[in-house]
Amino acid sequence: MNPIQLFDPASSTYTYILFDVDSREALLIDPVDEQLPRDLQVLREHGLRLVWTVETHAHADHITSAGLLAEHTGAKTAAPAGCGIGGASVQLQHGDVLRFGDQAVEVLHTPGHTAGSVSYLWRMGSSTGSAGHVFTGDTLLINGCGRTDFQSGSAKDLYHSLTQVLFALPDDTTVWPGHDYQGRTHSRIGQEKASNARVAGKTEAEFVAIMDSLNLPRPKRMDEAVPANLLSGLGGPVRHDLDGMLEAMPRPATGYAGDVSPQLAWAWVQAGQAVLVDVRTDAEREWVGFVPGAVPVAWKQWPGMALNTDFDRAVREAAGGGNAAPARRLVLLCRSGVRSIAAARRATELGLEAYNILEGFEGDPDGQAHRGARGGWRHHGLPWRQN
Numbered sequence: 001m002n003p004i005q006l007f008d009p010a011s012s013t014y015t016y017i018l019f020d021v022d023s024r025e026a027l028l029i030d031p032v033d034e035q036l037p038r039d040l041q042v043l044r045e046h047g048l049r050l051v052w053t054v055e056t057h058a059h060a061d062h063i064t065s066a067g068l069l070a071e072h073t074g075a076k077t078a079a080p081a082g083c084g085i086g087g088a089s090v091q092l093q094h095g096d097v098l099r100f101g102d103q104a105v106e107v108l109h110t111p112g113h114t115a116g117s118v119s120y121l122w123r124m125g126s127s128t129g130s131a132g133h134v135f136t137g138d139t140l141l142i143n144g145c146g147r148t149d150f151q152s153g154s155a156k157d158l159y160h161s162l163t164q165v166l167f168a169l170p171d172d173t174t175v176w177p178g179h180d181y182q183g184r185t186h187s188r189i190g191q192e193k194a195s196n197a198r199v200a201g202k203t204e205a206e207f208v209a210i211m212d213s214l215n216l217p218r219p220k221r222m223d224e225a226v227p228a229n230l231l232s233g234l235g236g237p238v239r240h241d242l243d244g245m246l247e248a249m250p251r252p253a254t255g256y257a258g259d260v261s262p263q264l265a266w267a268w269v270q271a272g273q274a275v276l277v278d279v280r281t282d283a284e285r286e287w288v289g290f291v292p293g294a295v296p297v298a299w300k301q302w303p304g305m306a307l308n309t310d311f312d313r314a315v316r317e318a319a320g321g322g323n324a325a326p327a328r329r330l331v332l333l334c335r336s337g338v339r340s341i342a343a344a345r346r347a348t349e350l351g352l353e354a355y356n357i358l359e360g361f362e363g364d365p366d367g368q369a370h371r372g373a374r375g376g377w378r379h380h381g382l383p384w385r386q387n
């Protein structure tokens with residue numbers, strides 16, 4: 001039985017959902033704040049009841065959604081005792097076992113990337129013919145390993161964790177890393193033991209020399225991420241606390257149904273609960289990118305301009321309805337999150353249930369539209385294509 005593997009493109013982080021087929025109880029490893037609506041959706045789609053949300057370490061590159069996920073699902077939070085994550089309700093020690101349904105996951109203390117880092121071992125029964133799965137966080141990455149230059153990292157400790165703890169597992173144990181920056185998904189213990197570029201065939205001194213000479217740039221979000229993660233993502237910088245809530249539910253607005261995060265809009269569209277209407281012009285879409293399945297209805301109405309009956313007709317058609325069928329809810333997307341407000345107001349005047357998607361396709365949270373900005377549909381890793 002494989003875990004469900006989910007990816008956050010902004011931080012290249014893998015989140016895993018492990019579940020027990022019969023009881024539908026689940027355990028989730030390393031949730032990412034921006035992906036809370038996605039994770040809730042996946043749990044719903046699979047009919048799972050989350051009983052644990054756990055961390056492999058206090059992350060430096062993204063903020064966890066563990067606190068919010070626990071609030072939404074009733075799951076318990078657990079974190080490695082050596083990580084200082086005081087917000088977690090259970091502090092894990094080496095050898096502790098977490099249970100969900102008939103399944104069990106064992107905690108392996110694997111320090112080095114951070115002093116408290118752990119890996120989680122999900123053993124399979126011998127009858128399954130699988131040696132099991134190990135979730136290595138940033139201790140062991142595919143053909144690499146976590147850096148050791150901050151957060152009480154230690155190359156010596158990491159060498160020991162890799163060679164004595166993880167490489168002691170059966171060769172056919174599947175390795176599920178905390179990140180991959182090149183699109184690889186999983187590996188095997190035997191493969192990493194034989195060919196991992198940083199550690200295979202290296203002495204401790206050679207490994208330490210490699211780690212000391214990496215000279216990696218600091219993670220961009222480190223200063224906000226670490227303090228927030230020590231509180232399970234709750235009570236960190238206010239913006240993130242609010243964002244987490246905003247992402248999972250609509251925010252009331254004047255003149256239309258509400259503002260929604262790009263993630264929530266996409267979750268609704270996928271669940272068939274809303275139609276996505278793209279109000280950018282054809283030229284803009286061709287220039288910056290299309291959203292698959294979106295209905296194009298350009299908003300070309302500005303103050304002083306005569307009412308645009310094309311928009312009215314097209315948006316009514318997108319919502320459908322009539323002949324006793326109710327019109328469908330609309331989520332409106334533009335480039336930076338400004339025009340979609342005007343369009344949502346007009347759709348509301350037409351009697352439709354219309355929401356504005358915050359930050360647009362490429363706007364940033366401060367409302368500035370420029371290519372490559374943080375924020376927007378693309379930044380959150382939602383689907384789009386160039387043409």
Ligand SMILES: N[C@@H](CCC(=O)N[C@@H](CS)C(=O)NCC(=O)O)C(=O)O
Binds near residue numbers: 061145216219
């Ligand atoms: N560029 C990324 C940081 C990447 C990074 O430093 N990742 C850490 C894991 S939190 C690592 O150990 N990387 C190992 C490596 O790149 O070899 C960011 O700004 O967030």
Ligand SMILES: [Fe+2]
Binds near residue numbers: 058059113138146
């Ligand atoms: Fe990390």
